[in-house]
Amino acid sequence: MTARASLTLAGLVVAALLAAFPARAERLIVSVSNHRVTVTPNYSGEELVLFGSVEKDASTPADRNYDLVVTVAGPRADMVTRRKERKFGIWINTDSRQFLKVPTYLALFSNRPFEAIASPEVQRRQQLGLNNVLLTQRVGPDYADVVPNDAFRSAFVRLRREHGLYREATSAVTFLTPTLFRTGIPLPAEVPIGTYDVEIKLFADGQLVTRTETAFEIVKVGFEQFVATTARQNGFVYGLATAFMALMTGWMASIVFRKD
Amino acid sequence: MQLYLPIADIPVNVFLILAMGAAVGFVSGMFGIGGGFLMTPLLIFVGIAPAVAVASVASHIAASSFSGAISYWRRRAIDPALAVVLLSGGSIGTALGVWMFTLLRSLGQLDLLIALSYVILLTTVGGLMFWEGLRALLRARRGGTVTTRRPGSHGWIHGLPLKMRFKRSKIYLSVIPVIVVGLVIGFIGAVMGIGGGFILVPLMIYVLRVPTSTVIGTSMVLTLVTMVFATMLHAVTNHLVDAVLALILMVGGVTGAQFGARAGQKIRGEHLRLLLGLLVLAVGVRFAVELVIRPEDLFTIRETGGTG
Numbered sequence: 001m002t003a004r005a006s007l008t009l010a011g012l013v014v015a016a017l018l019a020a021f022p023a024r025a026e027r028l029i030v031s032v033s034n035h036r037v038t039v040t041p042n043y044s045g046e047e048l049v050l051f052g053s054v055e056k057d058a059s060t061p062a063d064r065n066y067d068l069v070v071t072v073a074g075p076r077a078d079m080v081t082r083r084k085e086r087k088f089g090i091w092i093n094t095d096s097r098q099f100l101k102v103p104t105y106l107a108l109f110s111n112r113p114f115e116a117i118a119s120p121e122v123q124r125r126q127q128l129g130l131n132n133v134l135l136t137q138r139v140g141p142d143y144a145d146v147v148p149n150d151a152f153r154s155a156f157v158r159l160r161r162e163h164g165l166y167r168e169a170t171s172a173v174t175f176l177t178p179t180l181f182r183t184g185i186p187l188p189a190e191v192p193i194g195t196y197d198v199e200i201k202l203f204a205d206g207q208l209v210t211r212t213e214t215a216f217e218i219v220k221v222g223f224e225q226f227v228a229t230t231a232r233q234n235g236f237v238y239g240l241a242t243a244f245m246a247l248m249t250g251w252m253a254s255i256v257f258r259k260d
Numbered sequence: 261m262q263l264y265l266p267i268a269d270i271p272v273n274v275f276l277i278l279a280m281g282a283a284v285g286f287v288s289g290m291f292g293i294g295g296g297f298l299m300t301p302l303l304i305f306v307g308i309a310p311a312v313a314v315a316s317v318a319s320h321i322a323a324s325s326f327s328g329a330i331s332y333w334r335r336r337a338i339d340p341a342l343a344v345v346l347l348s349g350g351s352i353g354t355a356l357g358v359w360m361f362t363l364l365r366s367l368g369q370l371d372l373l374i375a376l377s378y379v380i381l382l383t384t385v386g387g388l389m390f391w392e393g394l395r396a397l398l399r400a401r402r403g404g405t406v407t408t409r410r411p412g413s414h415g416w417i418h419g420l421p422l423k424m425r426f427k428r429s430k431i432y433l434s435v436i437p438v439i440v441v442g443l444v445i446g447f448i449g450a451v452m453g454i455g456g457g458f459i460l461v462p463l464m465i466y467v468l469r470v471p472t473s474t475v476i477g478t479s480m481v482l483t484l485v486t487m488v489f490a491t492m493l494h495a496v497t498n499h500l501v502d503a504v505l506a507l508i509l510m511v512g513g514v515t516g517a518q519f520g521a522r523a524g525q526k527i528r529g530e531h532l533r534l535l536l537g538l539l540v541l542a543v544g545v546r547f548a549v550e551l552v553i554r555p556e557d558l559f560t561i562r563e564t565g566g567t568g
Contacts, residue, residue, distance in 0.1 A: 039264060040264065043262075043264050043271055044262045044271050079561055079562065080561070080562050081559055081560070081561050082559065082560050082561075082562070083558050083559055084555055084558045084559075084560075085558075086554070089552060090551040090552055091551060091552070091553075091554065091555055092372050092551075093372065093560070152559070155557075155558075155559035156559070156561060158559075159557070159559060159560075159561050160561070189262075189270065189271045190269065190270045190271075190307075192269075193269070220264075220266065223266075224264055224266040224504075225266075227266040227267070227503055227504060228266040228267060231266070231267055231495070231499045231501065231503070232499050235495050235496040235497070235499055236492075236495070236496050238495050238499075238501070238503070239491055239492040239493075239494070239495025239496055239501065240492065240495075241503070242319050242491055242495060242501050242503045242506060243319065243322065243488045243491045243492055245319070245323075245503065245506070245507060245510070246319045246320070246322040246323035246326065246488070246491065246506070246510060247322065247323070247326050247488070249323040249327075249507070249510040249511065249514055250322070250323040250324065250325070250326030250327035250328075250329075250330070250510070250514055251326065251327065251330065252514075253323075253327040253514030253515065253517070253518060254326075254327045254330040254331055254514075254518075257331075257515075257518040
């Protein structure tokens, strides 16, 4: 097959795909500046840039105003939020609530306040804002999210925010032209390792127009990665090596500092 | 200089950790203790997960006590026979302690129990040491004779059977209390994640009447072996030993310990006990304060696994 023929074939496939979704008036094309963030010994946080554009076709109304909401969700994990209470004069953990498979990192960015973008109903349905994101809790025998002002839920979100792991910024997305946009994704130093899903939702006139997804990955590389995998997979050898290292360090020190 | 810790999963300042290791090493060399009861809270304060801190500190204490033990060995300040008997009790105690630790964890509220045992143990031991050091000091000031060894006053402990002669310490003692002391230290150490030297030294001085010339070196041998054992156990069961963190702590620790050991030789015994008592008491009080005052934040989050 010649290059020309394959190009024609590719063109046909694209045309067929486009024909299959004729109702889509807008299309989102996005990319992140780096799909693979490497955590090195001197990693102290980083900022990724997500940029993209809104592609229109003939059926798109000419002067539509767009709103954009970007949701970045890190690897999921189970977490427990505990509350301390005073008992017998000392503060101890009494009540606790378990959060199931919640994102370890969660960021919501938009170009204007969520209230201005959509109605409360749409905000809730599309999970716009930290108050509307689904955080599943184990409530007795059930699994459910609770109201945003629930003591445990708000404490959980507040604590994650204090560490920069949950964030919400309603002016982070900037439209460079009416259809070209960008936003920064700040990743703090203690960012969890894993796959991050990025969901981009386009709104117009208070309704979801289209959405797209992308992802990036945060990985440990080099020596760190080697140490972490060895510790997990060969605990015995790792322990032996660490113990040996301890003895060697102690022995070396006694030689170095020997004076008598 | 920032460095990323592979197991603790956070970046730290190398010089801060190095300085912490050196400071704790100095104290441990001076008093002949492992220093775990100081190092673990310090690491947690810096932001390292308590479980990782406890596990990594074990190997740091191993390095510190090994370098200390070598220098005490050269000065013939270790009683090998006494160390072996202590270790036989210590290893059983450590195994029992690990078993207890797992049991408590399954019952929940382990953190509270650890905090409470820190408070009770540190304030009691610290208070007693401080009081004893103060009395000895006052006695010395009044011009009385300081008697750290009272050969005539043999208590019931010295009436126990299975007596053994510990040549280097110049004591003739039943092995039963020695094994029991080793057992208790091993147990406490495993449950609380500390070396236990600060309890062991006074126990050996006041209960076993081991002369001060061999007490620190011998206690270091017990700390060394139990901490190597603990490092292995943490690495195999929980995969929580951060070798990079441990190495930085060790380098700081062994350096500090050398200077500490020299400083310790210059200070008089009763002053040393008074200072150590104060230090232990201070850490205990700090834990107590934390339990009693209203915490800044009533809520805490902890990851319970299930990543995916």
